[in-house]
Amino acid sequence: MTRIVVVGSINMDLVTQAPRFAGPGETLLGERFLSVPGGKGANQAVAAARLGAEVALIGAIGDDGFGQRLQRGLADEGIALDHLLTLHDAASGTASITVAQGENQIIVVPAANARVTPAQVESARSLIERADAVLVQMEIPLETVEATLRLGHRLGVPVILNPAPAQKLPIDWLQLARYVTPNQHEQATLLDADPHEDFRDLMRRAPCPVVLTRGSEGAWYREQAEPIHQPGFKLAAVDSTGAGDTFNAALAVFLHEGLPQAVRKACAAAALSVGKLGAQTGMPGRSEVDTLLAHSTDLDSRKRRGV
Secondary structure, X not given: OOEEEEEOOOEEEEEEEOOOOOOOOOOOOOOEEEEEEEOHHHHHHHHHHHOOOEEEEEEEEEOOHHHHHHHHXXXXXXXXXXXXXXXXXXXXXXXXXXXXXXXXXXXXXXXXXXXXXXXXXXXXXXXXXXXXXXXXXXXXXXXXXXXXXXXXXXHXXXXXXXXXXXXXXXXXXXXXXXXXXXXXXXXXXXXXXXXXXXXXXXXXXXXXXXXXXXXXXXXXXXXXOOOEEEEOOOOOOOEOOOHHHHXXXXXXXXXXXXXXXXXXXXXXXHHHHOOOOOOOOOOOOHHHHHHHHHHHHHHHHHHXXXX
């Protein structure tokens, strides 16, 4: 079984579904509200577990109602929580999310997530040493992101850096990652570049292997040669929250099959994840991904035969 360690944030997502996004100063009637577990770290851990991996999560929650619910949900997914801190002097992280026409706007309050430390990562050295891949994002302190990258590099364990929310990072940090997985905006921010510059040119300039996500268009990936396109899978979208996290988790879980296959499976998993409201709600199991890929392969074969 593939072993994945996730270092990242754990939030309660406060989701409002609306017909459109409200403008400045505008009050708009929403259609539906729900609170669901989220946070980029927790999302990636849940997605990896549902895809069949053995998953451990390094993070922090508050000693509050949200924290208790978040911990129960993670445990129910079979995620190892030996390195989860419960803080008595901090609230659990939250994300206020508005969903409209299949897109989303998000405001994150880190709270306990801001207390995930390099020492906490170092204390999990033996866990990380046994991992097949490590996932880290940027809803936790940057010093902890750096510590994760450096420890994984020293131990020879592949670290996938999902640079969200977007910030410019030192070049040597990027070089420590096995893969960096931005979207187009995040890639431009990382490289301090014009966001309107052709994304393929930015990929060529990146100092590390890049897997670039482009929503329904799929993904582009580059190791040494020119960027290669993996088309997306066209499925009806209800809520795109968590699609990127599902992509990153699947990339880590299937990385041992080779990058092209891992990116293809990650695109399929991400496409399936947008079919329901809430980040974790629609995250697929491995059998769902296999079924979509088999169906897609069958359609491609029939098209080639002119059927």
